[in-house]
Protein backbone atom coordinates (compact mmCIF):
# COMPACT_ATOMS: atom_id res chain seq x y z
CA UNK A 176 0.00 0.00 0.00
CA UNK A 177 1.33 3.40 -0.87
CA UNK A 178 1.95 5.49 2.19
CA UNK A 179 1.60 8.99 0.75
CA UNK A 180 -1.94 10.17 0.37
CA UNK A 181 -1.42 12.02 -2.85
CA UNK A 182 -4.54 12.55 -4.90
CA UNK A 183 -2.68 10.94 -7.79
CA UNK A 184 -2.99 7.61 -6.05
CA UNK A 185 -6.09 5.57 -6.79
CA UNK A 186 -7.05 2.17 -5.63
CA UNK A 187 -7.76 -0.64 -8.03
CA UNK A 188 -11.35 -1.63 -7.32
CA UNK A 189 -10.60 -5.24 -8.20
CA UNK A 190 -7.50 -6.09 -6.24
CA UNK A 191 -7.62 -3.10 -3.87
CA UNK A 192 -3.97 -2.24 -4.42
CA UNK A 193 -2.95 1.40 -4.83
CA UNK A 194 -1.60 2.75 -8.11
CA UNK A 195 -0.59 6.03 -9.67
CA UNK A 196 -3.53 7.48 -11.55
CA UNK A 197 -1.54 7.30 -14.76
CA UNK A 198 -1.01 3.57 -14.35
CA UNK A 199 -4.43 2.51 -13.28
CA UNK A 200 -5.90 1.89 -16.72
CA UNK A 201 -3.19 -0.44 -17.88
CA UNK A 202 -3.23 -2.18 -14.52
CA UNK A 203 -6.99 -2.60 -14.71
CA UNK A 204 -6.76 -4.36 -18.05
CA UNK A 205 -4.41 -6.91 -16.56
CA UNK A 206 -6.26 -7.17 -13.34
CA UNK A 207 -9.59 -7.77 -15.04
CA UNK A 208 -8.07 -10.36 -17.30
CA UNK A 209 -6.64 -12.13 -14.29
CA UNK A 210 -10.00 -11.98 -12.54
CA UNK A 211 -11.66 -13.58 -15.52
CA UNK A 212 -9.10 -16.35 -15.68
CA UNK A 213 -9.60 -17.01 -12.00
CA UNK A 214 -13.29 -17.15 -12.52
CA UNK A 215 -12.95 -20.00 -14.96
CA UNK A 216 -10.77 -21.98 -12.64
CA UNK A 217 -12.44 -24.52 -10.41
CA UNK A 218 -13.39 -23.44 -6.92
CA UNK A 219 -10.49 -23.44 -4.56
CA UNK A 220 -12.47 -23.13 -1.38
CA UNK A 221 -10.22 -25.16 0.82
CA UNK A 222 -6.94 -24.78 -0.98
CA UNK A 223 -5.68 -22.25 1.51
CA UNK A 224 -5.35 -19.55 -1.09
CA UNK A 225 -5.10 -16.05 0.25
CA UNK A 226 -8.49 -14.42 0.52
CA UNK A 227 -7.58 -11.62 -1.88
CA UNK A 228 -7.58 -14.08 -4.71
CA UNK A 229 -10.93 -15.45 -3.67
CA UNK A 230 -12.33 -12.00 -3.76
CA UNK A 231 -11.75 -11.97 -7.42
CA UNK A 232 -13.10 -15.43 -8.10
CA UNK A 233 -16.32 -15.95 -6.30
CA UNK A 234 -19.48 -14.02 -6.54
CA UNK A 235 -22.14 -15.74 -4.56
CA UNK A 236 -25.05 -13.51 -5.34
CA UNK A 237 -25.01 -11.62 -8.61
CA UNK A 238 -26.64 -8.73 -6.85
CA UNK A 239 -24.25 -8.31 -4.04
CA UNK A 240 -20.80 -8.46 -2.77
CA UNK A 241 -20.38 -9.34 0.84
CA UNK A 242 -18.08 -7.74 3.28
CA UNK A 243 -17.00 -8.21 6.79
CA UNK A 244 -17.21 -11.93 6.44
CA UNK A 245 -14.25 -12.91 8.53
CA UNK A 246 -12.41 -15.97 7.44
CA UNK A 247 -10.03 -18.19 9.28
CA UNK A 248 -7.05 -16.35 7.90
CA UNK A 249 -8.09 -13.26 9.80
CA UNK A 250 -7.17 -11.12 6.81
CA UNK A 251 -8.46 -7.64 7.34
CA UNK A 252 -10.42 -7.25 4.16
CA UNK A 253 -12.19 -10.29 2.90
CA UNK A 254 -14.70 -8.48 0.82
CA UNK A 255 -16.07 -10.11 -2.24
CA UNK A 256 -15.65 -7.29 -4.60
CA UNK A 257 -17.76 -8.37 -7.44
CA UNK A 258 -17.75 -5.43 -9.77
CA UNK A 259 -16.36 -7.07 -12.78
CA UNK A 260 -17.62 -10.55 -12.19
CA UNK A 261 -20.18 -12.30 -14.20
CA UNK A 262 -22.81 -14.25 -12.32
CA UNK A 263 -21.61 -17.74 -11.81
CA UNK A 264 -24.52 -19.93 -10.93
CA UNK A 265 -23.71 -22.93 -8.92
CA UNK A 266 -20.71 -21.55 -7.19
CA UNK A 267 -20.71 -21.32 -3.49
CA UNK A 268 -19.79 -18.21 -1.59
CA UNK A 269 -16.30 -17.17 -0.78
CA UNK A 270 -16.77 -18.52 2.70
CA UNK A 271 -19.53 -19.81 4.89
CA UNK A 272 -19.16 -16.68 6.90
CA UNK A 273 -22.30 -15.16 8.31
CA UNK A 274 -22.62 -12.62 5.50
CA UNK A 275 -26.08 -13.66 4.47
CA UNK A 276 -25.73 -12.86 0.85
CA UNK A 277 -23.16 -15.52 0.19
CA UNK A 278 -24.53 -18.08 -2.17
CA UNK A 279 -28.10 -17.42 -1.23
CA UNK A 280 -29.16 -16.20 -4.56
CA UNK A 281 -27.81 -19.25 -6.25
CA UNK A 282 -29.88 -21.56 -4.13
CA UNK A 283 -32.84 -19.36 -4.35
CA UNK A 284 -32.89 -19.38 -8.11
CA UNK A 285 -33.55 -23.09 -7.93
CA UNK A 286 -36.46 -22.58 -5.65
CA UNK A 287 -37.92 -20.02 -7.98
CA UNK A 288 -37.92 -22.56 -10.77
CA UNK A 289 -39.83 -24.90 -8.55
CA UNK A 290 -42.76 -22.60 -8.22
CA UNK A 291 -42.90 -18.91 -8.67
CA UNK A 292 -46.24 -17.39 -8.16
CA UNK A 293 -47.72 -14.00 -7.78
CA UNK A 294 -48.31 -11.77 -4.81
CA UNK A 295 -51.16 -12.46 -2.42
CA UNK A 296 -51.27 -16.07 -3.32
CA UNK A 297 -52.95 -17.92 -0.52
CA UNK A 298 -52.62 -21.53 0.33
CA UNK A 299 -56.11 -21.61 1.73
CA UNK A 300 -57.69 -20.92 -1.62
CA UNK A 301 -55.65 -23.17 -3.77
CA UNK A 302 -55.76 -26.87 -4.05
CA UNK A 303 -52.32 -28.29 -3.95
CA UNK A 304 -50.92 -29.24 -7.31
CA UNK A 305 -51.46 -32.88 -7.87
CA UNK A 306 -54.15 -33.24 -5.27
CA UNK A 307 -57.72 -32.47 -6.12
CA UNK A 308 -59.61 -31.57 -3.02
CA UNK A 309 -63.32 -32.03 -3.52
CA UNK A 310 -65.99 -32.97 -1.02
CA UNK A 311 -64.83 -35.23 1.73
CA UNK A 312 -62.71 -37.29 -0.52
CA UNK A 313 -59.19 -36.55 -1.62
CA UNK A 314 -58.49 -37.69 -5.10
CA UNK A 315 -55.13 -37.63 -6.70
CA UNK A 316 -54.45 -36.40 -10.17
CA UNK A 317 -51.25 -36.58 -12.14
CA UNK A 318 -48.42 -34.48 -10.88
CA UNK A 319 -47.90 -31.15 -12.55
CA UNK A 320 -45.00 -28.79 -12.98
CA UNK A 321 -43.03 -28.48 -9.75
CA UNK A 322 -44.27 -31.73 -8.34
CA UNK A 323 -42.57 -33.94 -10.85
CA UNK A 324 -39.30 -33.20 -9.14
CA UNK A 325 -40.67 -33.30 -5.65
CA UNK A 326 -38.44 -36.04 -4.38
CA UNK A 327 -35.03 -34.58 -4.97
CA UNK A 328 -35.99 -30.92 -4.75
CA UNK A 329 -37.69 -31.26 -1.43
CA UNK A 330 -34.92 -33.30 -0.01
CA UNK A 331 -32.29 -30.82 -1.08
CA UNK A 332 -34.14 -27.86 0.30
CA UNK A 333 -35.05 -29.47 3.54
CA UNK A 334 -31.75 -31.00 4.33
CA UNK A 335 -29.04 -28.77 3.09
CA UNK A 336 -27.43 -26.83 5.86
CA UNK A 337 -29.01 -23.50 5.04
CA UNK A 338 -32.20 -22.57 6.85
CA UNK A 339 -35.31 -22.54 4.71
CA UNK A 340 -35.85 -18.86 5.49
CA UNK A 341 -32.56 -17.98 3.82
CA UNK A 342 -33.34 -20.07 0.80
CA UNK A 343 -36.71 -18.42 0.42
CA UNK A 344 -35.45 -14.87 0.57
CA UNK A 345 -37.25 -13.11 -2.27
CA UNK A 346 -35.46 -11.12 -4.97
CA UNK A 347 -38.41 -9.11 -6.23
CA UNK A 348 -41.08 -6.92 -4.70
CA UNK A 349 -43.69 -9.33 -6.09
CA UNK A 350 -42.59 -11.93 -3.58
CA UNK A 351 -42.22 -9.46 -0.74
CA UNK A 352 -45.37 -9.76 1.33
CA UNK A 353 -46.95 -7.43 3.85
CA UNK A 354 -45.48 -4.04 4.77
CA UNK A 355 -48.13 -2.37 2.66
CA UNK A 356 -48.04 0.82 4.67
CA UNK A 357 -44.60 1.65 3.42
CA UNK A 358 -44.39 -0.39 0.23
CA UNK A 359 -47.96 -0.68 -1.04
CA UNK A 360 -49.16 0.78 -4.34
CA UNK A 361 -48.71 4.53 -4.57
CA UNK A 362 -46.37 4.79 -1.64
CA UNK A 363 -43.38 7.03 -1.96
CA UNK A 364 -40.87 4.30 -1.29
CA UNK A 365 -42.33 2.03 -3.92
CA UNK A 366 -42.17 4.67 -6.61
CA UNK A 367 -38.62 5.55 -5.60
CA UNK A 368 -37.64 1.91 -5.89
CA UNK A 369 -39.37 1.56 -9.21
CA UNK A 370 -37.54 4.57 -10.61
CA UNK A 371 -34.26 3.30 -9.17
CA UNK A 372 -34.01 6.52 -7.25
CA UNK A 373 -32.89 5.15 -3.96
CA UNK A 374 -32.46 7.55 -1.06
CA UNK A 375 -30.46 6.70 2.04
CA UNK A 376 -32.73 4.59 4.21
CA UNK A 377 -32.95 3.46 7.79
CA UNK A 378 -35.05 0.31 8.03
CA UNK A 379 -36.41 -0.16 11.51
CA UNK A 380 -38.45 -3.17 12.48
CA UNK A 381 -38.63 -6.32 14.61
CA UNK A 382 -36.62 -9.43 13.75
CA UNK A 383 -37.66 -11.36 10.67
CA UNK A 384 -39.99 -8.71 9.29
CA UNK A 385 -38.03 -8.27 6.08
CA UNK A 386 -35.44 -5.51 6.55
CA UNK A 387 -32.57 -7.46 5.07
CA UNK A 388 -34.86 -8.85 2.43
CA UNK A 389 -35.90 -5.39 1.32
CA UNK A 390 -32.25 -4.43 0.99
CA UNK A 391 -31.69 -7.59 -1.00
CA UNK A 392 -34.44 -6.61 -3.41
CA UNK A 393 -33.04 -3.12 -3.80
CA UNK A 394 -29.66 -4.68 -4.50
CA UNK A 395 -31.05 -6.96 -7.16
CA UNK A 396 -32.76 -4.00 -8.80
CA UNK A 397 -29.75 -1.76 -8.73
CA UNK A 398 -27.56 -4.51 -10.08
CA UNK A 399 -29.93 -4.87 -13.02
CA UNK A 400 -29.84 -1.19 -13.80
CA UNK A 401 -26.05 -1.25 -13.72
CA UNK A 402 -25.62 2.29 -12.45
CA UNK A 403 -24.74 1.38 -8.93
CA UNK A 404 -23.05 -1.33 -6.98
CA UNK A 405 -24.08 -2.89 -3.73
CA UNK A 406 -21.90 -3.64 -0.76
CA UNK A 407 -23.05 -5.11 2.49
CA UNK A 408 -21.51 -4.92 5.93
CA UNK A 409 -22.62 -6.24 9.24
CA UNK A 410 -21.96 -3.89 12.12
CA UNK A 411 -21.36 -6.88 14.35
CA UNK A 412 -18.26 -7.98 12.47
CA UNK A 413 -16.82 -4.93 10.75
CA UNK A 414 -14.05 -2.74 12.05
CA UNK A 415 -13.69 0.97 11.45
CA UNK A 416 -10.73 0.41 9.16
CA UNK A 417 -12.81 -1.94 7.05
CA UNK A 418 -15.47 0.72 6.82
CA UNK A 419 -12.87 3.21 5.65
CA UNK A 420 -11.73 0.80 2.98
CA UNK A 421 -15.27 0.40 1.70
CA UNK A 422 -15.61 4.15 1.50
CA UNK A 423 -12.33 4.41 -0.35
CA UNK A 424 -13.52 1.86 -2.87
CA UNK A 425 -16.76 3.77 -3.26
CA UNK A 426 -14.84 6.93 -4.04
CA UNK A 427 -12.76 5.11 -6.64
CA UNK A 428 -15.86 3.66 -8.20
CA UNK A 429 -17.42 7.05 -8.53
CA UNK A 430 -14.24 8.57 -9.90
CA UNK A 431 -13.45 5.82 -12.38
CA UNK A 432 -16.80 4.45 -13.41
CA UNK A 433 -19.30 7.08 -12.32
CA UNK A 434 -21.01 4.37 -10.36
CA UNK A 435 -22.62 4.98 -6.99
CA UNK A 436 -22.25 2.59 -4.10
CA UNK A 437 -25.23 1.43 -2.11
CA UNK A 438 -23.94 0.34 1.26
CA UNK A 439 -26.14 -1.90 3.36
CA UNK A 440 -25.30 -2.10 7.03
CA UNK A 441 -27.09 -4.75 9.01
CA UNK A 442 -27.63 -4.04 12.69
CA UNK A 443 -26.31 -0.52 12.30
CA UNK A 444 -27.11 0.21 15.94
CA UNK A 445 -24.17 -2.00 16.87
CA UNK A 446 -21.78 0.58 15.44
CA UNK A 447 -20.81 3.13 18.02
CA UNK A 448 -21.53 6.78 17.35
CA UNK A 449 -18.05 7.59 16.14
CA UNK A 450 -18.11 4.68 13.71
CA UNK A 451 -21.43 5.99 12.47
CA UNK A 452 -19.78 9.38 12.05
CA UNK A 453 -17.40 7.88 9.52
CA UNK A 454 -20.22 7.59 6.99
CA UNK A 455 -21.60 11.03 7.48
CA UNK A 456 -19.62 13.12 4.97
CA UNK A 457 -19.85 10.40 2.34
CA UNK A 458 -23.61 10.08 2.64
CA UNK A 459 -23.77 13.85 2.58
CA UNK A 460 -21.80 14.19 -0.65
CA UNK A 461 -23.50 11.26 -2.33
CA UNK A 462 -20.55 8.90 -2.64
CA UNK A 463 -22.57 6.29 -0.85
CA UNK A 464 -26.25 5.65 -0.43
CA UNK A 465 -26.64 4.17 2.99
CA UNK A 466 -29.22 1.56 3.89
CA UNK A 467 -29.11 0.75 7.57
CA UNK A 468 -31.18 -1.96 9.25
CA UNK A 469 -31.93 -1.95 12.94
CA UNK A 470 -34.24 -3.60 15.40
CA UNK A 471 -33.66 -0.75 17.84
CA UNK A 472 -35.36 2.61 17.89
CA UNK A 473 -33.02 4.61 15.65
CA UNK A 474 -33.72 7.83 17.49
CA UNK A 475 -31.72 6.43 20.40
CA UNK A 476 -29.26 4.26 18.58
CA UNK A 477 -28.34 6.15 15.45
CA UNK A 478 -26.45 9.38 15.21
CA UNK A 479 -28.86 12.29 14.87
CA UNK A 480 -26.85 13.80 12.03
CA UNK A 481 -26.81 10.52 10.15
CA UNK A 482 -30.46 9.90 10.86
CA UNK A 483 -31.43 13.27 9.46
CA UNK A 484 -29.87 12.26 6.15
CA UNK A 485 -31.81 9.03 5.95
CA UNK A 486 -35.45 8.30 5.36
CA UNK A 487 -36.64 6.19 8.27
CA UNK A 488 -38.82 3.30 7.14
CA UNK A 489 -40.76 1.61 9.90
CA UNK A 490 -41.46 -2.01 9.09
CA UNK A 491 -43.96 -3.92 11.18
CA UNK A 492 -44.36 -7.44 12.41
CA UNK A 493 -45.77 -9.41 9.50
CA UNK A 494 -49.50 -9.95 9.65
CA UNK A 495 -50.97 -13.45 9.74
CA UNK A 496 -52.09 -12.98 6.13
CA UNK A 497 -48.63 -11.97 5.00
CA UNK A 498 -47.19 -14.96 6.84
CA UNK A 499 -49.67 -17.22 5.08
CA UNK A 500 -48.51 -15.94 1.71
CA UNK A 501 -44.87 -16.39 2.64
CA UNK A 502 -45.53 -19.96 3.79
CA UNK A 503 -47.53 -20.71 0.66
CA UNK A 504 -44.62 -19.65 -1.48
CA UNK A 505 -42.30 -21.89 0.50
CA UNK A 506 -44.65 -24.86 0.19
CA UNK A 507 -44.91 -24.35 -3.53
CA UNK A 508 -41.20 -24.28 -3.83
CA UNK A 509 -40.84 -27.42 -1.73
CA UNK A 510 -43.59 -29.22 -3.58
CA UNK A 511 -45.51 -29.78 -0.36
CA UNK A 512 -49.25 -30.01 -0.69
CA UNK A 513 -51.90 -28.59 1.56
CA UNK A 514 -54.74 -30.74 2.83
CA UNK A 515 -57.85 -28.72 3.40
CA UNK A 516 -59.41 -31.33 5.69
CA UNK A 517 -58.21 -32.54 8.99
CA UNK A 518 -57.80 -36.19 9.78
CA UNK A 519 -57.30 -37.52 6.25
CA UNK A 520 -55.07 -40.48 6.68
CA UNK A 521 -52.25 -41.03 4.36
CA UNK A 522 -53.89 -44.18 2.98
CA UNK A 523 -56.39 -42.05 1.09
CA UNK A 524 -53.67 -40.18 -0.75
CA UNK A 525 -51.90 -41.94 -3.50
CA UNK A 526 -48.16 -41.54 -3.81
CA UNK A 527 -47.77 -39.19 -6.73
CA UNK A 528 -44.17 -38.26 -6.50
CA UNK A 529 -43.02 -41.28 -8.35
CA UNK A 530 -39.81 -41.17 -6.40
CA UNK A 531 -38.50 -43.23 -3.56
CA UNK A 532 -38.95 -40.25 -1.26
CA UNK A 533 -42.20 -40.04 0.69
CA UNK A 534 -44.68 -37.42 -0.52
CA UNK A 535 -45.31 -34.66 1.96
CA UNK A 536 -48.62 -33.10 2.86
CA UNK A 537 -49.47 -30.52 5.43
CA UNK A 538 -52.81 -29.83 7.03
CA UNK A 539 -54.19 -26.38 6.58
CA UNK A 540 -54.75 -26.08 10.30
CA UNK A 541 -51.08 -26.74 10.86
CA UNK A 542 -50.17 -23.97 8.46
CA UNK A 543 -52.51 -21.58 10.11
CA UNK A 544 -50.88 -22.45 13.41
CA UNK A 545 -47.46 -21.44 12.13
CA UNK A 546 -48.78 -18.18 10.75
CA UNK A 547 -50.25 -17.35 14.14
CA UNK A 548 -47.49 -18.65 16.37
CA UNK A 549 -44.51 -17.06 14.71
CA UNK A 550 -45.48 -13.61 15.93
CA UNK A 551 -44.84 -11.86 12.66
CA UNK A 552 -41.32 -13.23 12.30
CA UNK A 553 -41.02 -14.86 8.89
CA UNK A 554 -37.69 -16.42 9.74
CA UNK A 555 -39.16 -18.16 12.78
CA UNK A 556 -42.18 -19.26 10.74
CA UNK A 557 -40.25 -20.70 7.82
CA UNK A 558 -37.69 -22.39 9.97
CA UNK A 559 -40.41 -23.83 12.21
CA UNK A 560 -42.05 -25.29 9.13
CA UNK A 561 -38.75 -26.74 7.98
CA UNK A 562 -38.10 -28.36 11.34
CA UNK A 563 -41.53 -29.92 11.52
CA UNK A 564 -41.31 -31.32 8.01
CA UNK A 565 -37.80 -32.61 8.53
CA UNK A 566 -38.75 -34.48 11.63
CA UNK A 567 -41.84 -36.02 10.01
CA UNK A 568 -39.76 -37.02 7.04
CA UNK A 569 -37.18 -38.74 9.19
CA UNK A 570 -39.92 -40.64 10.97
CA UNK A 571 -41.46 -41.68 7.67
CA UNK A 572 -38.16 -42.98 6.39
CA UNK A 573 -37.64 -45.07 9.47
CA UNK A 574 -41.11 -46.55 9.10
CA UNK A 575 -40.67 -46.76 5.31
CA UNK A 576 -43.85 -44.79 4.78
CA UNK A 577 -44.82 -43.48 1.41
CA UNK A 578 -46.53 -40.35 2.65
CA UNK A 579 -46.10 -37.88 5.40
CA UNK A 580 -48.76 -35.59 6.77
CA UNK A 581 -47.63 -32.69 8.90
CA UNK A 582 -50.24 -31.83 11.51
CA UNK A 583 -50.77 -29.08 14.01
CA UNK A 584 -49.03 -30.92 16.82
CA UNK A 585 -45.91 -31.39 14.77
CA UNK A 586 -45.80 -27.69 14.12
CA UNK A 587 -46.14 -26.93 17.78
CA UNK A 588 -43.16 -29.14 18.42
CA UNK A 589 -41.25 -27.33 15.67
CA UNK A 590 -42.00 -23.96 17.17
CA UNK A 591 -41.64 -25.47 20.59
CA UNK A 592 -40.72 -22.53 22.73
CA UNK A 593 -43.70 -20.49 21.69
CA UNK A 594 -42.01 -17.71 19.94
CA UNK A 595 -42.34 -14.52 21.89
CA UNK A 596 -40.87 -11.40 20.49
CA UNK A 597 -39.10 -9.79 23.33
CA UNK A 598 -35.82 -8.04 23.18
CA UNK A 599 -34.37 -7.87 26.65
CA UNK A 600 -31.83 -5.22 25.88
CA UNK A 601 -33.86 -3.06 23.58
CA UNK A 602 -36.99 -1.01 23.14
CA UNK A 603 -39.38 -3.83 23.84
CA UNK A 604 -37.95 -4.14 27.33
CA UNK A 605 -38.86 -0.54 28.13
CA UNK A 606 -42.14 -0.66 26.27
CA UNK A 607 -43.34 -3.66 28.26
CA UNK A 608 -42.28 -2.44 31.68
CA UNK A 609 -43.95 0.87 30.94
CA UNK A 610 -47.14 -0.93 29.90
CA UNK A 611 -47.04 -2.95 33.13
CA UNK A 612 -46.54 0.16 35.25
CA UNK A 613 -49.40 1.97 33.53
CA UNK A 614 -51.75 -0.99 33.78
CA UNK A 615 -51.18 -1.21 37.53
CA UNK A 616 -51.61 2.53 37.86
CA UNK A 617 -54.91 2.23 36.02
CA UNK A 618 -55.88 -0.61 38.40
CA UNK A 619 -56.23 -3.01 35.46
CA UNK A 620 -55.04 -6.24 37.06
CA UNK A 621 -55.84 -8.16 33.91
CA UNK A 622 -53.57 -6.11 31.67
CA UNK A 623 -50.91 -5.98 34.37
CA UNK A 624 -50.74 -9.76 34.38
CA UNK A 625 -50.55 -9.85 30.61
CA UNK A 626 -47.57 -7.48 30.41
CA UNK A 627 -45.88 -9.29 33.24
CA UNK A 628 -46.28 -12.53 31.29
CA UNK A 629 -44.92 -10.96 28.11
CA UNK A 630 -41.77 -10.02 29.95
CA UNK A 631 -41.20 -13.14 31.98
CA UNK A 632 -41.99 -15.55 29.15
CA UNK A 633 -39.71 -13.51 26.93
CA UNK A 634 -36.85 -14.11 29.33
CA UNK A 635 -36.81 -10.88 31.31
CA UNK A 636 -34.83 -10.82 34.53
CA UNK A 637 -37.43 -11.22 37.33
CA UNK A 638 -35.43 -8.94 39.62
CA UNK A 639 -35.71 -6.14 37.09
CA UNK A 640 -39.48 -6.48 37.24
CA UNK A 641 -39.41 -6.82 41.04
CA UNK A 642 -37.45 -3.60 41.44
CA UNK A 643 -40.06 -1.81 39.38
CA UNK A 644 -42.83 -3.19 41.60
CA UNK A 645 -41.04 -1.89 44.69
CA UNK A 646 -40.78 1.52 43.15
CA UNK A 647 -44.44 1.43 42.11
CA UNK A 648 -45.55 0.47 45.61
CA UNK A 649 -44.19 3.75 46.88
CA UNK A 650 -44.65 6.04 43.94
CA UNK A 651 -48.19 5.12 42.99
CA UNK A 652 -49.74 3.40 46.00
CA UNK A 653 -47.84 5.26 48.65
CA UNK A 654 -49.59 5.88 51.93
CA UNK A 655 -52.97 4.89 50.55
CA UNK A 656 -51.79 1.39 51.44
CA UNK A 657 -48.41 1.31 53.14
CA UNK A 658 -48.51 -2.52 53.10
CA UNK A 659 -47.90 -2.37 49.35
CA UNK A 660 -44.27 -1.52 49.89
CA UNK A 661 -43.86 -4.41 52.30
CA UNK A 662 -45.43 -6.75 49.77
CA UNK A 663 -43.24 -5.53 46.95
CA UNK A 664 -40.02 -5.78 48.94
CA UNK A 665 -41.03 -9.27 50.05
CA UNK A 666 -41.68 -10.22 46.42
CA UNK A 667 -38.28 -8.88 45.47
CA UNK A 668 -36.57 -10.91 48.17
CA UNK A 669 -38.58 -14.00 47.31
CA UNK A 670 -37.52 -13.73 43.67
CA UNK A 671 -33.99 -13.34 44.82
CA UNK A 672 -34.16 -16.59 46.82
CA UNK A 673 -35.93 -18.81 44.37
CA UNK A 674 -35.35 -17.43 40.87
CA UNK A 675 -37.28 -18.31 37.72
CA UNK A 676 -39.54 -20.05 36.98
CA UNK A 677 -40.77 -20.51 40.57
CA UNK A 678 -40.73 -16.82 41.35
CA UNK A 679 -43.11 -15.89 38.57
CA UNK A 680 -46.14 -16.38 40.79
CA UNK A 681 -44.69 -14.06 43.43
CA UNK A 682 -44.44 -11.32 40.88
CA UNK A 683 -47.92 -12.08 39.59
CA UNK A 684 -49.35 -11.89 43.10
CA UNK A 685 -47.59 -8.64 43.81
CA UNK A 686 -48.58 -7.07 40.48
CA UNK A 687 -52.22 -7.90 41.13
CA UNK A 688 -51.98 -6.61 44.72
CA UNK A 689 -50.56 -3.34 43.44
CA UNK A 690 -53.16 -3.04 40.69
CA UNK A 691 -55.96 -3.55 43.21
CA UNK A 692 -54.48 -1.29 45.89
CA UNK A 693 -55.83 2.22 46.40
CA UNK A 694 -53.51 4.80 44.89
CA UNK A 695 -51.95 7.92 46.27
CA UNK A 696 -49.20 10.02 44.84
CA UNK A 697 -49.40 12.49 47.70
CA UNK A 698 -45.92 11.80 49.05
CA UNK A 699 -44.38 11.34 45.65
CA UNK A 700 -45.68 14.70 44.43
CA UNK A 701 -44.78 16.50 47.63
CA UNK A 702 -41.26 15.21 47.44
CA UNK A 703 -41.05 16.31 43.81
CA UNK A 704 -42.05 19.80 44.94
CA UNK A 705 -39.24 19.76 47.47
CA UNK A 706 -36.77 18.89 44.73
CA UNK A 707 -38.21 21.58 42.51
CA UNK A 708 -37.94 24.12 45.29
CA UNK A 709 -34.29 23.28 45.87
CA UNK A 710 -33.48 23.39 42.20
CA UNK A 711 -35.11 26.75 41.61
CA UNK A 712 -33.69 28.40 44.72
CA UNK A 713 -31.67 31.51 43.95
CA UNK A 714 -28.66 32.46 46.06
CA UNK A 715 -27.25 30.56 49.01
CA UNK A 716 -29.57 28.09 50.69
CA UNK A 717 -30.95 29.33 54.01
CA UNK A 718 -29.03 28.16 57.09
CA UNK A 719 -30.51 25.54 59.39
CA UNK A 720 -32.31 27.48 62.18
CA UNK A 721 -30.16 27.56 65.31
CA UNK A 722 -32.82 26.08 67.57
CA UNK A 723 -32.94 22.97 65.40
CA UNK A 724 -29.20 22.35 65.55
CA UNK A 725 -27.60 19.91 67.92
CA UNK A 726 -25.10 21.35 70.41
CA UNK A 727 -22.66 18.64 71.50
CA UNK A 728 -19.88 21.10 72.51
CA UNK A 729 -19.61 24.10 74.75
CA UNK A 730 -18.57 26.33 71.89
CA UNK A 731 -21.60 25.39 69.88
CA UNK A 732 -23.83 26.03 72.85
CA UNK A 733 -22.22 29.44 73.29
CA UNK A 734 -22.89 30.17 69.62
CA UNK A 735 -26.57 29.67 70.25
CA UNK A 736 -27.00 26.17 68.84
CA UNK A 737 -30.11 24.43 70.15
CA UNK A 738 -31.16 27.55 72.00
CA UNK A 739 -34.88 27.78 72.49
CA UNK A 740 -35.59 24.32 71.15
CA UNK A 741 -38.73 22.82 72.60
CA UNK A 742 -38.42 19.05 73.18
CA UNK A 743 -41.89 17.88 72.26
CA UNK A 744 -42.27 14.98 74.75
CA UNK A 745 -41.79 17.44 77.58
CA UNK A 746 -44.94 19.26 76.65
CA UNK A 747 -48.47 18.13 77.23
CA UNK A 748 -49.91 20.85 75.00
CA UNK A 749 -49.18 20.93 71.22
CA UNK A 750 -45.90 22.74 70.67
CA UNK A 751 -45.65 25.92 68.61
CA UNK A 752 -42.33 25.81 66.85
CA UNK A 753 -40.94 26.50 63.35
CA UNK A 754 -39.13 23.73 61.58
CA UNK A 755 -38.53 25.35 58.21
CA UNK A 756 -35.93 28.06 57.67
CA UNK A 757 -37.15 31.54 58.42
CA UNK A 758 -37.44 32.61 54.80
CA UNK A 759 -39.55 29.59 53.92
CA UNK A 760 -42.13 30.13 56.55
CA UNK A 761 -45.54 29.05 55.38
CA UNK A 762 -44.31 26.90 52.48
CA UNK A 763 -46.41 23.77 52.13
CA UNK A 764 -45.16 21.07 49.82
CA UNK A 765 -48.36 19.12 50.21
CA UNK A 766 -50.40 21.81 48.56
CA UNK A 767 -50.62 22.04 44.83
CA UNK A 768 -49.13 25.53 44.80
CA UNK A 769 -46.78 26.15 47.67
CA UNK A 770 -46.38 29.88 48.02
CA UNK A 771 -42.65 30.32 47.80
CA UNK A 772 -41.96 28.81 44.39
Ligand SMILES: Nc1ncnc2c1ncn2[C@@H]1O[C@H](COP(=O)(O)OP(=O)(O)OP(=O)(O)O)[C@@H](O)[C@H]1O
Pocket residue numbers: 339340341342343344345350351352353354380381382383384385386387388389468469470493501553554557
Ligand atom coordinates in the same frame (compact mmCIF):
# COMPACT_ATOMS: atom_id res chain seq x y z
N1 LIG B 1 -41.92 -9.34 3.78
C1 LIG B 1 -41.42 -10.56 3.48
N2 LIG B 1 -41.85 -11.23 2.40
C2 LIG B 1 -41.35 -12.44 2.11
N3 LIG B 1 -40.44 -13.10 2.86
C3 LIG B 1 -39.98 -12.48 3.95
C4 LIG B 1 -40.44 -11.19 4.31
N4 LIG B 1 -39.82 -10.81 5.44
C5 LIG B 1 -39.01 -11.82 5.78
N5 LIG B 1 -39.09 -12.83 4.89
C6 LIG B 1 -38.40 -14.13 4.98
O1 LIG B 1 -37.83 -14.21 6.27
C7 LIG B 1 -36.42 -14.31 6.20
C8 LIG B 1 -35.79 -13.39 7.22
O2 LIG B 1 -36.11 -12.05 6.91
P1 LIG B 1 -35.05 -10.86 6.98
O3 LIG B 1 -33.67 -11.41 7.06
O4 LIG B 1 -35.35 -9.90 5.90
O5 LIG B 1 -35.45 -10.27 8.36
P2 LIG B 1 -34.87 -9.00 9.08
O6 LIG B 1 -36.00 -8.05 9.25
O7 LIG B 1 -33.66 -8.50 8.38
O8 LIG B 1 -34.53 -9.64 10.48
P3 LIG B 1 -33.29 -9.43 11.46
O9 LIG B 1 -33.47 -8.10 12.10
O10 LIG B 1 -33.47 -10.54 12.43
O11 LIG B 1 -32.05 -9.54 10.63
C9 LIG B 1 -36.05 -13.97 4.78
O12 LIG B 1 -34.97 -14.76 4.36
C10 LIG B 1 -37.29 -14.30 3.99
O13 LIG B 1 -37.28 -15.64 3.59
Ligand SMILES: [Zn+2]
Pocket residue numbers: 187188189190191192202203206
Ligand atom coordinates in the same frame (compact mmCIF):
# COMPACT_ATOMS: atom_id res chain seq x y z
ZN1 LIG C 1 -6.09 -4.73 -9.55
